[in-house]
Amino acid sequence: MCGLTYAGVSWDAHRCIREGRAGIERRQRQRLQEIVAYARAHSTYYGRIYRNVPELLSGIGELPVVTKAELMSHFDDWVTDPAVTKARIEVFLADSGNVGRDFLDRYVVCTTSGATGIPAILLHDHTALVVYNVLGYVRSLSVFWHSRGLAWALVRGRGRLAAVFVTGGHFLGNTMMARRIRKIPSRRRMQRIFSALEPLAELVSDLNAFAPVVLGGYPSALETLAHEQRAGRLHIHPVLINAAGETLAPAKRQLIGTAFDCRVGNYYGSSEAVGLTYECTAQRLHINSDWYIVEPVDAGNRPVPAGHLSDGVLITNLANRIQPIIRYHMGDRVTMDADPCICGSPFPSIDVVGRTDDILTFPTPQGHEVQILPLAIATVAEETPGVAGCQLIQRTPLSLTVRLRVKDGGDQEMVWAELRNRLAAFLSAHGATTIAIEKTDEAPAPHPLSGKFRQVYSELTPRHQ
Known part of the structure; x- marks a missing residue:
């Protein structure tokens, strides 16, 4: 894991697809053994709960399930770097000037919402960031490059990218955008996050002035903007729209795509699991299962068979070592597809019932x-x-x-x-x-x-x- 390079991870990502399901499962097994061994050796919390776990796993089911509440209550024991403490991070997070800066110059820090009453503080090491970026570019974006004329449209529009998310804090999207701009300040002219907190009329005016060719945001925000576009108050012409953060219902996808006359992509992931999925040309969400393990479970955390809706899902991140996420319970309900996707991908595909709040x-x-x-x-x-x-x-x-x-x-x-x-x-x-x-x-x-x-x-x- 240490010293992973973009070239090496990219090559492996391509080779993994060529090797098919057997190659994916082999990588998953090896990386699971590695992350469990690392967590056991460097995290006091995991060392304690893995005390009776065998050194050589026969399956992921031998590991205990963890929850956000448990991990956050044992934060200092959870992390694998003794220099990282909750008290030090809270001081860091309290300074809004630190948005986009790396904590201790080596960790990206973000916070999650308290949608279930339990906000979280999450860290990602630089090796994990390499994996996330490769998964995004090699798998997610590669699907859209097959769209006719997309590359030329992006060049013609000078690649202006706009995202409508919550700003003003250390939320993942805001943090990552600020981090990219800190590295290359000139990106500010081409990449911007617009605040979902601002009044709609102001948001519409700002987007009209920026004229993005790629637009991302929560489905609820994109739905609202689609109505503004149809009413003639918003008049932008994106060639690609990406939805994330909430469930994208088929009717909403159609509404958004029709209003803007462009392709609408979907993504399922979280601050704990960046790069968890990608959407194929058949509009199916595929799990990047060479770097993630997704387990649909019932109310008792027992496995739910493919084709059946789960009560929750357990996520294992095989890339991030500063704050291991192993069999981490999330409340989203998913259905693992029983049949292979018509796109031919060897990666499993899922349907997700995630956050479905109302406008x-x-x-x-x-x-x-x-x-x-x-x-x-x-x-x-x-x-x-x-x-x-x-x-x-x-x-x-x-x-x-x-x-x-x-x-x-x-x-x-x-x-x-x-x-x-x-x-x-x-x-x-x-x-x-x-x-x-x-x-x-x-x-x-x-x-x-x-x-x-x-x-x-x-x-x-x-x-x-």
Whole structure:
């Protein structure tokens, strides 16, 4: 693992495909043995929970399942570099000037949302970054280069890339974009993240001025922009759109693709598992299973057979050694395809039911409507000091109900007052100035119909726009 180069990993990625399933499985087995041995030797936490695990694994099922809550509560024992401590990282993260800087000059640090009430701090070493970048360029982007005229369109548009994500913090997309620009400042003219937090009219104006040829973002943001494009307020002409961060339903993909008259790609991954999948020409999500292991499981963490929807999924990252992710439980529900994909890829393909929060629609005093992106308003809530978890529910056109969980030792009334003020300011900035923000005594809970935790959702009957 040490000293991996872009050339070496790229060559291996190509060779892996040629060798087919046998070559993939051989690499996976070898890399699993290596990451487990490394974690056992260098992570106090894994050394403890692997005490009774055999040195030579017969299968991944011999390893215990870990959760975000467990790992975060043992953070200093989890990491494999003694110079990394949670206290030191929290000081680093508190300085917004550090966005895009490497911690200790050798680790990328990012934070995740608290969608399930448990935010995480995640590190990636430089060797892992080599793997992630190769998987992106060799597998993900190579699919789109087959699109007729795409290369020339990118050159003609000078490669301007825009992404609509949450900014202002150490979130993965924001961190990686800032990191690239720090390395080559001239990229700022060609690559930009636009904040999903800004009012829609401002976002539309900024995108019109930038005129991207590649556009990425949350499906909810892309759906909203598609309606703006159809209404004539947004008039950009991307040749490629990439969706990530939420579930991309087929109807949304069609809406977005039709509005912008271009190809719409999809991606499933997370801050823990960068480069987990790529989408093929048949619009199937394939797992990069030479570097990741994905296990669909039921509520008891037992394997779910191919063709059946799981209750959760266990992710193993075979590339990152500073903070080993091995049989890490994620709440997404997946179905592993039972049959090979028609594209001919040797990598397994999956369907994913991930984050499916709703776009909220509120009236303005002027008689218009404003749309609020779920990840944007959720971030406002999560970033409020003292909030351990929350759920935002629209039950009437002019109200927002908040289910709140405060961190241990926090003052419930003070946290609620600050959260209410922040939500009111955010909604007002978007033009929704008359919304009643109410707190209920109910704790954040799974959706009563789906049984899945949804952080932001509407109980109103959806309307076609």
